Amino acid sequence: MRYFLFNKEVYLSEGGTVRLLEKGSDLKSFVGDMDLARACVVDVDIIITAAPENPVEKKDSVLVRKFKQLYQNEAYIIQDEKIDHNLFQVIGIKEQKVREIYSILPPQKLESVVPYGIALRNILIQKKCDLGKPLVFIDDLEKERLITVFDGLKFSRTRIMAKGSESLLPEIKRSVMDFFKKIEEFTSHKIVDYVVMVNDQDLAQEILNDENKLNVHYLDVQYPAIEGLKELSTDISYKLPEEIIKNKRRSVLKKNLTSVLVSLGVIAAGLIYFLFNKGPLCAVSNQGEVISQTNQRLNQELATLDKAIYRDDLKRQKLLNYGVSYLSLLQCIPSSYELSSFKFYKTAYWNFEASFLVNPREYFEPILISGNFKNSQVKDFYMDNRPGKRIKIIYE
């Protein structure tokens, strides 16, 4: 991975060393066969503005409108980051600048392009610098000094000072005042209460000599923005409009493809369930057809057979001689009884029920028939003032 810092000159970090690439040098030759790169851009314009967080389309529209109100002369590519509830930091890089970067570094090799302020803020957070207080960072590069003011997540446009031009202190104060003027409605901090951080020890001492009341700290990182690029934690990355459209198209295509695949999957799941149940239905249906045909054939066979054998079958069922049965029972009945009624009827077997009444002025004698008939019952009964016996015989 290579890291670039784009200002008037370009700083390239590779393999732990940072080189300053002079203007006009063939930058493409430095890119060569590199794998991936990250870049930060110093020249950015920033506004802090309020906008509704939802819906996203409305938020974007408000942020773009407000940014364009301030920077209407040139084409910008803008990105935003949430600072607080309904408060956004809108950062724009001139389209010309982005095109310039992408003309040197091909899009497929450039992982992200971020504002210098974000890269710097990243290293400050990593180094656990207190951003709760306003902080002015002076990045001492080879030929220039970059002054950026931070207030929490908010940061100012970076002021660039050529080395040795004039005293640094007024520039620091001017930067702070400008920044606080811009964000006064969105901050609770006072202008007087700020920290100055420098990445050059001599410069830090020099500032202290000029103004000993200032709270000056030294950060031991030579190229803090480049270091901040190494472990980026932001979604912001600037791309060319056509690249954004291409990515959007790709994303839409991917979404559509996903939808189609999901839809096909859903249909396939339903279809599989249907086929899974339809298969056995066909098998059972065919089996049922065969069984039903067999049933029809057997019924026809039985009908033909029944017509042929019913006479013989009837004969075989006619085993009970009613006359003999009746007379056999009468033989067991004493003469003191007379027959009242009888009935032959069929359940599973033939049943013979007979009722006998005692003749007037005769004894009510016992009737013993169990020896002659296997299944017989004798019960007493009383009818028309006459006692009697009811006998039931079952012919199994």
Added chain:
Amino acid sequence: MNKTIIFLALLISIVFIHLGHCAKARTDSLQAENVQFQKDNDRLRDVIMNKQSLMKASPVDLVKEYMIVINQIRLVESYNGTIMHVQLEEGIKNADNLSKHFIETEYKGVKGLNIQITVDQIAKSLDLGEILNDFYLLEMNTDLKILEIQKQANSLIVKGKIYGI
């Protein structure tokens, strides 16, 4: 658009799942029917096997068999002086079209006709045993099957079924 596609896919899937459910329910129902049919087939095979040992004979026309039964009864009447009258079980004495009264029997393709014979008067020379014996002989000589014989007070009623095609 994508949501519509997924929604339509879901609808189609739901239709397939519904059809699958229907197919499953139909399969279960058919399976139960098949088991029932199979049991019936087994029963029919047993019945056919048992009946095959019986003697085969040509079936008799039911009207003709009815006339035979009536003739036999008249023969018994003339022979021993008993007076009987025959009617269909529903109480119809002289049916013009007997076939209207045919019923299904336990034999497939064989019809039945329920009749009722009422013995109005028994000859003095006979006792009930002999009359009952005559009915036994009537049953043995024809395709009449006696189902019930009942004697109450002075009447003797015999119910039976004549078989034929």
